[in-house]
Amino acid sequence: MKLKYLGTAAAEGIPGIFCNCPVCKQTRALGGKNYRSRAQALINDDLLLDFGPDSYWHACRFDVDLTKIRTLLVTHAHEDHYTPAELAYRENGFGYLNGDFNDDDSDYPHLNVYLSGNSFAYAPVHFYETQIQKKAPVDFHTVAAFVPFTAGQYTITPLAANHAPGFEALIYSISDGKSTLLYAHDTGIFPAETMDYLQATRPVFDFISLDCTGMVGSCGSHHMNIRANAVMKQKLTAIGCAHEKTVWCCNHFSHNGRRTYDTFVPVAAEHGFVVSYDGMEAEF
Numbered sequence: 001m002k003l004k005y006l007g008t009a010a011a012e013g014i015p016g017i018f019c020n021c022p023v024c025k026q027t028r029a030l031g032g033k034n035y036r037s038r039a040q041a042l043i044n045d046d047l048l049l050d051f052g053p054d055s056y057w058h059a060c061r062f063d064v065d066l067t068k069i070r071t072l073l074v075t076h077a078h079e080d081h082y083t084p085a086e087l088a089y090r091e092n093g094f095g096y097l098n099g100d101f102n103d104d105d106s107d108y109p110h111l112n113v114y115l116s117g118n119s120f121a122y123a124p125v126h127f128y129e130t131q132i133q134k135k136a137p138v139d140f141h142t143v144a145a146f147v148p149f150t151a152g153q154y155t156i157t158p159l160a161a162n163h164a165p166g167f168e169a170l171i172y173s174i175s176d177g178k179s180t181l182l183y184a185h186d187t188g189i190f191p192a193e194t195m196d197y198l199q200a201t202r203p204v205f206d207f208i209s210l211d212c213t214g215m216v217g218s219c220g221s222h223h224m225n226i227r228a229n230a231v232m233k234q235k236l237t238a239i240g241c242a243h244e245k246t247v248w249c250c251n252h253f254s255h256n257g258r259r260t261y262d263t264f265v266p267v268a269a270e271h272g273f274v275v276s277y278d279g280m281e282a283e284f
C-alpha cells in the first residue's frame, strides 16, 4: 500500500491563517517541510482520506488526478476535514467533461463517500439533494463504528474516535489484503470501546498514523500530543496490534504545539515516531 500525506496540519494550518506567533514566524522564515496545509491523505491513487479546504491545492501541488478517486473516507465534519461543497464540481459542466456524458450515463465513474450519519447530517440536506445527489456522480454512504465494509480492493473498518462527539467522528483501519493502515485523525486517547474492539479482533497494523495536534504542548482530551502518542503506542503494542516493523507516525499538527517540523523531529524520534510532512510518502 502506498500512503501519501497531502496535508498535515490542524484546522488553521501552519503558519496559522491569521497568526504571527513564534512558530508561525519561524515557519515562514524556514519554509520547506515546516509549512503544513490542512490534513488529507491519499492511498495508492484511488482512495482519499478527508476532503478539507486545501483539497484543490493538494491536487495541483502533488499532481493528484481526482477523477481516479473512487473512495473518500471522511473522518468527521469539522471544516478542516470536510468541505462537501467542492464535491458538487464533479457535476457535468464543472467536472469530467469527456464530451459524451449525460445524466443517464451509468458508465460515468462514481465517487463513493463514506461518513458517519451525524457527519452526513451536519451539512444541509438540501445541499446533498440539490447540489450533489441529483446532478453529480457522487454516492454517499453512512457508516458506523465497528461495522466493516468493502470499497473496491479495500476492507475498511471504522472505529470510534475520541473527538467531537456530536459528529460521531471515526478513525479508519484500511486493508488491501497485503498491508493495513490505521489512520487516527482526529482523536484523543482511543475510547474504551475502540480498544475493546481492537483487542477482540486483533488487526495487525503495518503503519499507524496518530493525531499529534499538541506536539509538546497541551491539547485537551479530544486530540493528542507526543506523550499521549507514546501511551497509545504502548497500549496498541500490548494488545498485539503492531509488529516489529510497524511504522509509527505523528500527524495533524497545530502551531499551539510549539514546534516546527525541524524542531519536533528529534523529540518524536525519542519515542520511536517519525513526523509527517506535506508530500511525505510511505510504502508498506
Ligand SMILES: [Zn+2]
Residues within 6 Å of the ligand: 009, 010, 011, 039, 078, 080, 081, 186, 252
Ligand atoms: Zn482536524
Ligand SMILES: [Zn+2]
Residues within 6 Å of the ligand: 015, 016, 019, 020, 021, 022, 023, 024, 025, 255, 256
Ligand atoms: Zn501561530
Ligand SMILES: [Zn+2]
Residues within 6 Å of the ligand: 076, 078, 163, 164, 186
Ligand atoms: Zn476535528
